[in-house]
């Protein structure tokens with residue numbers, strides 16, 4: 585059903601990164617490590633519309649561009665270059681494929697169950713990453729995945745509103761007990777709003793034996809450095825604090841993994857890790873660049889780099905330069921969320 589590529593052909597399909605130092609406009613907190621390990625996983629990056637609105641969402645880096653594509657109602661076999669993507673994954677012997685969202689959540693995809701079953705039927709390990717909002721309702725679909733990563737940033741409705749734009753907090757107690765998969769993971773994006781509760785959150789996560797791994801993630805961006813620099817610094821300061829209190833259990837792809845409250849907790853800097861992935865977007869973009877916004881931009885000839893400014897009414901805008909013009913990429917309105 586799928587074409588067969590040899591390794592060299594598969595690598596040529598990925599158009600390796602040009603290493604054009606596309607991050608020259610970013611500050612020290614966002615400098616990228618260009619050393620890469622062999623590919624160990626691939627992402628299916630859904631393009632659509634999310635059911636929440638995280639202010640740090642990486643999808644906002646190319647908001648105008650991504651928003652032109654809405655693939656959540658299509659069968660995956662109709663996505664452009666789907667066959668090429670699977671053939672590349674097979675040729676490179678990549679074991680894991682994760683369904684995730686670039687500007688949406690995996691559980692918003694109407695064919696997710698069918699997709700997970702299909703990936704498993706062709707010998708791949710299938711995982712999902714999700715914000716959990718729809719997980720209780722769709723628990724049977726969630727449990728088709730062999731790896732589930734929940735994004736849990738807070739348990740407090742008001743903090744949830746500040747971070748994600750909604751007050752509804754998923755029933756995490758129930759979900760963490762009723763999600764049945766080989767690998768259950770939790771990702772916590774550390775930021776200005778949940779810093780004060782991070783120890784309580786990690787201690788609470790430590791009470792769930794079934795969680796294999798917790799990631800505390802540093803926010804990353806290719807286009808909104810000034811807007812998010814404060815959160816990146818909070819991460820750096822917090823790790824220094826943790827390093828003085830908790831032992832390092834191991835190091836994974838440059839990330840320190842601490843033993844905290846009985847659980848392994850990795851401090852994850854996307855810009856610093858050496859891990860590597862193939863990235864497929866449901867509009868047919870296929871890239872071997874781990875840095876996902878950069879990879880998409882290279883493939884679609886979109887120059888990175890923005891001009892950010894604070895407008896007179898206190899709202900922050902970011903304008904994406906495209907074809908030499910300024911597009912209307914209105915970005916996260918942090919002050920409005922207070």
Ligand code: SF4
Nearest residue numbers: 634638641687688715
């Ligand atoms: S859940 Fe993910 S895709 Fe949705 S807004 Fe948050 S970061 Fe973006």
